[in-house]
Amino acid sequence: MAKVQAGRSKTGLLLVVLIIVVLASTGINVYYLTQDRTAEPTAEAKPTPAPAPELIFVTIDPFTVNLQDGDYDSRLLYTGLSLKVGxxxxxxxxxRNMPLIRNRLLLLLSEQNPREVTAVGGKQRLAEKILEQLKRPLDPTQPELIIHDVLFTEFIVQ
Structure with missing residues (x-):
């Protein structure tokens, strides 16, 4: 009977030790899972990039202007624009000031030579001229306009 008692006590002791190990490992896991991991950044942590600024485009409806080509020849420019603003x-x-802007563009575009605007780089030079025109104040109380780029969405010379 003593042998049976000794076997039961070894089994009981082994069971108690096993329960203690399981409880200890569970406690350690719970501790690590509930810790605030943002308190100590690791060397591997990479800062999150700032969100890209929203792109804002303003569409200017297409319009047609007469271009002067020589003394009596007349050619047409049909163009549509979008402005990338800040x-x-x-x-x-x-x-709010679209009529003023369209008037400025009409006057500027009608001064252009058809050979120049259709040449390589001609559209880019025209875009720079448009940008200069649009950065001029529309009225004395207007804050500075932030225009990054002029984009041609349509461009036909006939």
């Missing part, structure tokens, strides 16, 4: 304030100012 903020909503600039977009709102452009939309």
């Amino acid at each position: 903020n909503a304030q600039t977009r709102n100012a452009i939309e």
